[in-house]
Amino acid sequence: MMRDAPSSSLSIRRVSGSPDPAPGIRQGPEYAKLVDISRCIGCKGCEVACKEWNELGIEPTENFGSFQSHRDLSPDTWLLMRFSEAEIDGDFHWLIKKDACLHCEEPGCLYACPAPGAIVQYDNGIVDIDQDRCIGCQMCVSGCPFDVPRFSAETRKVYKCNMCVDRVESGLEPACVKTCPTNAIAWGTKDEMVSLGERKVERLRERGFARPALYDPSGVGGTHMMYVVPHGDRLEEYDLPEEPTASPGALSALYGLRKLGAPALGLGLVAAGLHYLGFGPQEPEEES
Amino acid sequence: MSRGGVQRFTFVERVVHWWVGLSFVFLLLTGLALSHPRLFWITTLFGGGSTTRRLHPWVGILFAGSIVAMVALWAREMRVGPSDRAWLRAIRHYAVHDKENVPPAGKYNAGQKLFFWAMSVLGVLYLVTGIPLWLPGGVLGLGPFYGSTVNVMRLGHYLATVGGGLLLIVHVYLGTLAYPGTLGAMLHGSVTRAWAKLHHPLWHEEESGR
Numbered sequence A: 001m002m003r004d005a006p007s008s009s010l011s012i013r014r015v016s017g018s019p020d021p022a023p024g025i026r027q028g029p030e031y032a033k034l035v036d037i038s039r040c041i042g043c044k045g046c047e048v049a050c051k052e053w054n055e056l057g058i059e060p061t062e063n064f065g066s067f068q069s070h071r072d073l074s075p076d077t078w079l080l081m082r083f084s085e086a087e088i089d090g091d092f093h094w095l096i097k098k099d100a101c102l103h104c105e106e107p108g109c110l111y112a113c114p115a116p117g118a119i120v121q122y123d124n125g126i127v128d129i130d131q132d133r134c135i136g137c138q139m140c141v142s143g144c145p146f147d148v149p150r151f152s153a154e155t156r157k158v159y160k161c162n163m164c165v166d167r168v169e170s171g172l173e174p175a176c177v178k179t180c181p182t183n184a185i186a187w188g189t190k191d192e193m194v195s196l197g198e199r200k201v202e203r204l205r206e207r208g209f210a211r212p213a214l215y216d217p218s219g220v221g222g223t224h225m226m227y228v229v230p231h232g233d234r235l236e237e238y239d240l241p242e243e244p245t246a247s248p249g250a251l252s253a254l255y256g257l258r259k260l261g262a263p264a265l266g267l268g269l270v271a272a273g274l275h276y277l278g279f280g281p282q283e284p285e286e287e288s
Numbered sequence B: 001m002s003r004g005g006v007q008r009f010t011f012v013e014r015v016v017h018w019w020v021g022l023s024f025v026f027l028l029l030t031g032l033a034l035s036h037p038r039l040f041w042i043t044t045l046f047g048g049g050s051t052t053r054r055l056h057p058w059v060g061i062l063f064a065g066s067i068v069a070m071v072a073l074w075a076r077e078m079r080v081g082p083s084d085r086a087w088l089r090a091i092r093h094y095a096v097h098d099k100e101n102v103p104p105a106g107k108y109n110a111g112q113k114l115f116f117w118a119m120s121v122l123g124v125l126y127l128v129t130g131i132p133l134w135l136p137g138g139v140l141g142l143g144p145f146y147g148s149t150v151n152v153m154r155l156g157h158y159l160a161t162v163g164g165g166l167l168l169i170v171h172v173y174l175g176t177l178a179y180p181g182t183l184g185a186m187l188h189g190s191v192t193r194a195w196a197k198l199h200h201p202l203w204h205e206e207e208s209g210r
Helices: A045-054 A108-112 A137-142 A163-168 A175-179 A190-206 A232-238 A251-279 B009-033 B036-045 B049-074 B082-089 B091-095 B108-133 B147-178 B185-188 B193-199 B201-209
Strands: A011-015 A031-036 A080-088 A091-099 A119-122 A127-129 A150-152 A157-159 A185-189 A214-217 A225-229
Touching: A031 A190, A045 A080, A045 A175, A080 A232, A091 A225, A091 A232, A108 A119, A108 A127, A108 A137, A108 B147, A127 A157, A127 B009, A137 B147, A175 A185, A185 A190, A185 B185, A190 A214, A190 A225, A214 A232, A251 B009, B009 B036, B009 B049, B009 B108, B009 B147, B009 B185, B036 B049, B049 B108, B082 B091, B082 B108, B091 B108, B108 B147, B147 B185, B193 B201
Parallel strands: A031 A225
Antiparallel strands: A011 A119, A031 A185, A080 A091, A119 A127, A150 A157, A214 A225
């Protein structure tokens, strides 16, 4: 899918922990990855490319009865091919998921983050952590509906896939896209990838898949990594949440109420001051 | 007493009071700093965002310990009785310094007792709601805590903070500006007889009778 894409701008569209609007005013193209799971052969070349480009540390692993390279994502592993085993119509199937940041349009991590500027969303759709501003509170870890960000106990910062933002800025595709030998990962503008995904779903249906689906969950406003899922009725088995949301539970209530807390305390101080002006101190009578 | 006053708080009581108070003020300020972007600048006073985030839970443990010490020290004296109910019914008179219409208080009036119990309950709330925020990955077999849980805890922790902050304002105001002579009880431990007679007449009688 590589072509002379206009290099995208890193104008900031959303920013964490800021009382002010994000400064971005440009409207560049929005980019997206499209992972066609039906074309993935499980080679893990993307994992290696990710480590190489981002210069992430090598982590020893062990045989734990799976084709998967490592058990989990980590501060040094931003991309992990997850291999779920399933029996479908009497046949063995691998339900492979490219587990990495989905770069949500409505990013739960960014919404949950209290540190100004620690998480930003560029106008090209990429959600990025600025570790220099990260305070290590891990609110993003629990705020992410996909369980992607990973906390490093060593640096006390959180890490995740940044969609090779340095490559994208220069008009290149992310390293995983570049390396994929079967073109299972496509790269282009979000609109292009949505229509490509829809065509791929249609083709899978023609090939006899009963419920293929394009995974672009609306609960997070859509994502900038989407999946073509051959067995769309088995999302949970792919480890893809059915209805992810950007601000689960009480977050929006908190964000509404927290505007009132400091003013309430300020009013408390004013009330104490008024009481003093109105009623004054109550002095004990002088000792006789 | 050398000052000719009445001993109100022992050395141990004063130490525990400031242990509770200073750790609470630290937690209130650092907590507010992390609660809203407009207050994030407060983290600068405590060494920056990362340091603030690291210190807050550990001071929280110190604070929890201080609440335990506080309850151990004062729970008996703070039991609420029938006379306290009468005092509470007259609280609007108390609020405007109309002492004639307020039933005489013992060593602690009902307001002080309720403040004590409110802080004790808040102490438990801070701990329960704070642990998932401190260690969202889980601790002692609990967790990991997911977004839905963490956000409820954040909301609870925040509301408890605002509640505790308002109580602190009342407490400090009454203990300093409103009732001169009170602060000394928590500094050198004693108050004047006149102070005791004015604010805690029954306690004053007890002390004088000895």
